[in-house]
Amino acid sequence: MARDVLIDLRHITKVFPPDTVALSDVSVSFESGEIHALVGENGAGKSTLMKVLYGLERRDAGDIFFRGAKVEFRTPREAISAGIGMVHQEMLLIPEYTVWQNIVLGAEPVRAFGAIDVHRAREAVRQKIEEFQFNLEPDTLVGDISVAARQKVEILKLLYRNVSVLVLDEPTAVLTPQEIPQLFSELERLRDKGHTIIFISHRLDEVLTLSDRVTVMRRGKVVGTSAASDLTKEDLARQMVGREVLFTSQRQPQEPGEMVFRAQGLNCSDTEHRARLHDATIDVRAGEIVGVAGVEGNGQFELVNAIMGLAPMTSGALEVNGKDITRADILARRALISFVSQDRGKMGASINASILEDAVMTHHILDPGFSTWRGLGLNYRRAVVFTEQIRTQFSVSMSGVRDPFRSLSGGNQQKVILGRELLLETPFVLMDQPTRGLDVGSIEYVHQLLLDLRSKNRAVLLISADLDELFTVADRIVVMCQGDIVADLATDTTSREEVGYYMLGGKEAEHAETGS
């Protein structure tokens, strides 16, 4: 069916100095009343393009037309009042407020003297919930509802402001497999009511199920726009990556060896003495990759902190290679544990330091070859050699070892961190979402690295929010839900649905199925 062009982006170019061309002469048009998927690897420019449209990023060249007229949104507020709303990956809601309070926040109906008209606000929200059949209770606290429900609140927040175009940035990334169909049926309902939906994703199956048309982006350029019905998953993957992609795991069967890592009955509380981790017990053997699945915020953070000694445990025991490290300080743990954190800029490196300075951390203490003058000095010449070793061994592309770390791309930053940690040659490796924010090529690289570690008989504990990743590399998957380890499953005999079922703690999963 023929639709009108609603949004027309013409020749958009965006440069992130010094030399990243995030968008290069991008032209896309979105038609009214369609679900239009924008797909591409991380770093392909999909989010940047939408941020340019939404007034969050300035473009360096190009024009934007909305309903036939040239527009210029300088802030998201201007975009929203024109009728374009965006739901970001990180949700910005106030947990202490109720659903309706969050929705009206910033656009409250007021009575005389600026007092909020509570009755009218609540009623308006209730009407919107009914209109779009969103299965939400206006008076519950946002802090008490699931991530999927919070996402609905974010969408309603925009619908309450009467937007006709919804941009969703990877909306399924935070959902479990069971929650996704419900979101999709809601989005389809919105489309049928005349809304236009732009849907950013890199998950091919979803894109093909949901969207009417698909635009593929690669390295800041548009590869093409086609009707979803004309495409297969393989077509899309080829367009996204620029070459054929294997969807099968390279994991060879291998017998695990000796017990390397053992966490027994770990208990942790937060600052308000609420238990955040109960009786977590995990074993990892040599040559084994154990995956930890779970919706974010279900105790993974506390588990990492407990293993690394960053926060005190209330009880429990930790052991690596038979050595008790329950009470060991961080340095003693680092001699046994390589650690790749999920947040490169916060824990993994100092982004303002040079690559060399970030590369020698921990080695500078554990390896006596790095000290001069009886431990007072740091051997910078040796540090240069070492950084060059990381560069060649982990194929990092950089111009010089003394360049600032932040000048590297995300994938190369992660390679430097992986190189530093893996060259510690420890028996146990802890990886907390090591592929987060990386492009497909880098993700493949990290997965290969993990499998190499496995064949070198290292023990790996891999925490990941991405089920595909766990099914690609892990031998066993343990599932965390609300601080408990609720399942320990062999990858070869389980399914994504079973893992998803445990991630939601069983109960809510049934609810999600009946709700859709």
Added chain:
Amino acid sequence: MRKQVLSGLLGVLAAFVIGALVLLFQGFNPVTTYGALLQYSLFSASGFAATVTRAVPLILTGLSASIAFASGPVNLGQPGQLIMGALGVALVGLFVRLPPVFLIPLCILASLLGGALWSGLAALLKRAFAMDEFIVTLMLNFIADYFALWVITYPLFDPSALSPMTRRISTAAWLPDLGGVNTSVLFMVFAAVVCWLIMSRGRSGYEWRMTGQNSLFARIGGCKVDANYVRVMLVTGALAGLAGGLMVMGGPHRFVKGLGANYAWDGIMIAVVAGSGVSGTFLYGLLFSALQQGAIGMELVTAVPSEFIDVLQAVIVLVVVAGRVSLNMVFDWLATRQKLKESAE
């Protein structure tokens, strides 16, 4: 690094141009004014000697602030630490009788300990009660100031003097002049070299800098960040204390009221302009010292009041600090233009 030198040079140059405009606006001749400034600070033997001697407290307190800021702790207690260092030297110099070879090192040690005691107190309060060193060191400045005033007004008061001051310290503790330049300069240069070695070649300096940039990263990397915090506070306190000690030993040879003047605050300002780098602090310390020294000559030769130098210093601080950021923006803008042109081809 090269960018930093460029932005520093451009900034100082721009500040002098702005200063010249101010002078013109006020009806003074900028050429003769700047001429006198340079004549009395750098291009005469006595002026140069005075500039270098004046640089001692400026550079030492500047290094103290630089190392602290680069490593994390916001130590703003240089004025108090300087006073406590000076007081340490006064005590040793007044009551210990030893030949110079022993007394001078002992005095230096006393100045280091005096400053470290004062910053150590702030570190202790941080560790025990999680009190922020930012506010504690500021408050300790007042305590040191009035404590020193009490000491020189009552217990150590020189009865022959008209205003609060101690008697002269033992001549064995005096630092002699060599060709007009006071030998305290040698101690300052030595301290600056040690600071540079620690920060740029030492393992501690590496850990301190990493902690200052991202303490969680350093902690996970196995650095003992709590112990390092205490060490940084003690070292930076000792540096400020050394500044005070050398001022007593090289200058009036006694603790007089108002000894510290504004040196330590200027030192903090220098650390900010230098972006907390050791070599930058050294160079800006010399520049600010030359300006302050030249101001005296400028007032002699021209009718420009010496307060003009305060204005010029402030302009340098603002232009250099703002310039660092805006110069990066210019580089970014140029890079964007270049890329746009490339992609158009």
